[in-house]
Amino acid sequence: MPLIEALETLIKPVVENEGAYVHELSLVVERGDKFLRILLEKPGSRIDMNLIVQLTRSLSTLLDASGLLNEHYILDIASAGIDYPIKMELIERYINTIIQVYIDPHQQGKPGIIGKLIDINDSTLTLSVKEKKERINQRFEKKDITRIEVSREQ
Numbered sequence: 001m002p003l004i005e006a007l008e009t010l011i012k013p014v015v016e017n018e019g020a021y022v023h024e025l026s027l028v029v030e031r032g033d034k035f036l037r038i039l040l041e042k043p044g045s046r047i048d049m050n051l052i053v054q055l056t057r058s059l060s061t062l063l064d065a066s067g068l069l070n071e072h073y074i075l076d077i078a079s080a081g082i083d084y085p086i087k088m089e090l091i092e093r094y095i096n097t098i099i100q101v102y103i104d105p106h107q108q109g110k111p112g113i114i115g116k117l118i119d120i121n122d123s124t125l126t127l128s129v130k131e132k133k134e135r136i137n138q139r140f141e142k143k144d145i146t147r148i149e150v151s152r153e154q
Contacts, residue, residue: 003027006068007036014058015040018051021093023080027073034073036063039080043093043150047079086148091120094150101127101140102147113138114151 001009008025015022015038023041027034038059040047056077063069086094100112115127115138125145129138 003068007063010062010066010068011038011059014062015055018055019045020047020051020055021090023084034069034071035076036069036073037076037078039078039084041080041084044097052077052079082150082152084149086150088142088145088148091117091125091148094148095120098151099127100149100151101125101145103140103144104146112147112149113140 004025004027007027008022011025012022020040020042022038024037024039026037028037029035038055040051040055042051056075059077060075063075086099094117096116096118098114098116100114102112113127113129115129117125118128118137119126123142124139125142125148126137126139128135
C-alpha cells in the first residue's frame with residue numbers, strides 16, 4: 001500500500017470521529033522540511049481552532065506510534081476553507097447544506113446557482129432554490145456540473 005493511502009487509512013477514522021473529513025492529504029517537501037498536510041472539511045459547519053488543536057495532538061501521537069513516517073516531519077492541519085470544491089464522490093456529506101453549483105465552464109467570476117442540496121441520485125442533484133418569493137426544486141445533471149462548493153450565503 002502506498003504511504004499516502006496508509007496514512008489516510010490511519011488518519012480518517014480519527015478525523016471522522018470528530019465529525020470532520022479529510023479533504024486533502026499530502027506529503028510535501030518545502031525549503032528542506034517535510035510537511036504532512038491535512039486539509040479538513042466539515043459540511044454545514046466550520047473547522048474551529050479547538051478541533052485543529054485536538055486533532056493535532058491525537059494525530060501526532062498516533063502517527064508517531066505507527067512508524068509510518070520514520071523521519072522528521074511537520075504536521076500541518078488546517079481547514080480546507082470555504083471555497084474548496086466539493087468532490088462529486090463525496091457530495092452525500094452535503095445533504096441539507098446550502099451549496100453553489102456551477103454548470104458553465106466559462107462561468108468563473110460569476111455566481112453559481114445557490115440552493116439547499118435536498119436529493120442525490122446516480123445522475124442528478126436536486127437543490128431547493130429561492131426564486132422570487134418561493135422555493136422551487138431544481139434538478140441538475142451531474143455530468144453538466146463543472147464545480148460545486150459550499151455557499152457563502154447561508
